[in-house]
Amino acid sequence: MIYRSIVDTFFIIFISITVLITGAVTLIPPFIDKEASISIVITMSAIFMISAGFILWTAFSIKYVFYEDYLLVKGGPFRSKIPYQTITKASPTNDIFTGYRILSSRNGLELFYKSALLGSVKISPKDRKEFITELKKRCPNAVIQE
Numbered sequence: 530m531i532y533r534s535i536v537d538t539f540f541i542i543f544i545s546i547t548v549l550i551t552g553a554v555t556l557i558p559p560f561i562d563k564e565a566s567i568s569i570v571i572t573m574s575a576i577f578m579i580s581a582g583f584i585l586w587t588a589f590s591i592k593y594v595f596y597e598d599y600l601l602v603k604g605g606p607f608r609s610k611i612p613y614q615t616i617t618k619a620s621p622t623n624d625i626f627t628g629y630r631i632l633s634s635r636n637g638l639e640l641f642y643k644s645a646l647l648g649s650v651k652i653s654p655k656d657r658k659e660f661i662t663e664l665k666k667r668c669p670n671a672v673i674q675e
Contacts, residue, residue: 530663532654534591534604537634540625544588548581555580591633593654595663600640602650604631609650613667615643620674622651 555577559565587605594601600616602609609631618641625635629646632653638661641649654660658675665673 530595532593532595532656532660534593534632534653535634535636535655535657536589537636539635540588540633544584548584551580551584552577588633591631591653593652593660595667600664600667602631602640602652607631609645611640611642611650612644614670616664616668616671617641617643618672618674619661619664619668625651 555573559570559573562569583605587607591604594603598612600611600613602611609629620639620641622637622639623635625632625637628639628649628651630637630651632651634653636657637651637653638657639649639651661673661675664671
C-alpha cells in the first residue's frame with residue numbers, strides 16, 4: 530500500500546519562501562553586477578535551478594510504502610527502510626523543525642524504531658486513520674497513539 534504525504538498551507542508557504550530566498554541569493558547578484566559575464570549568469574542560474582529542483586523534489590515527492598517486511602519512508606533522495614518488528618511506538622506530533630523528518634505538514638506522526646539513527650522519523654500520511662490501521666496490523670506489538 531502506498532500513502533502520499535499531506536501537504537498543508539504552512540508547508541507550501543515555507544517551501545515557497547525557501548525557493549524565493551534561494552532565487553534571490555543566486556539570481557540577483559549577477560544581474561546587479563554590471564561586470565558579470567554571461568558565464569557567471571548561466572552558472573548562477575544553473576545553481577538556482579538545481580537547488581530549487583532539489584528542494585521541490587524532496588518536499589513534494591514524499592510517500593510511505595508498506596511492503597511485506599518493512600515500511601519504506603521516501604522523500605526525494607532520502608529513504609528509510611523500517612522493518613516492522615523494530616517499530617516500538619507511533620505518536621502524534623506537530624514539531625516539524627527538529628529531528629529526522631520526511632513530512633510536509635504540521636499534523637504529523639512520529640514513528641519510533643530501534644534501528645533509527647536519531648531514534649525516530651516524523652511522517653505525515655494523507656489518510657492518517659487508514660495508515661494507522663495498516664500500521665497496527667503490521668506492528669501488533671507497537672504502542673500506537675492516535
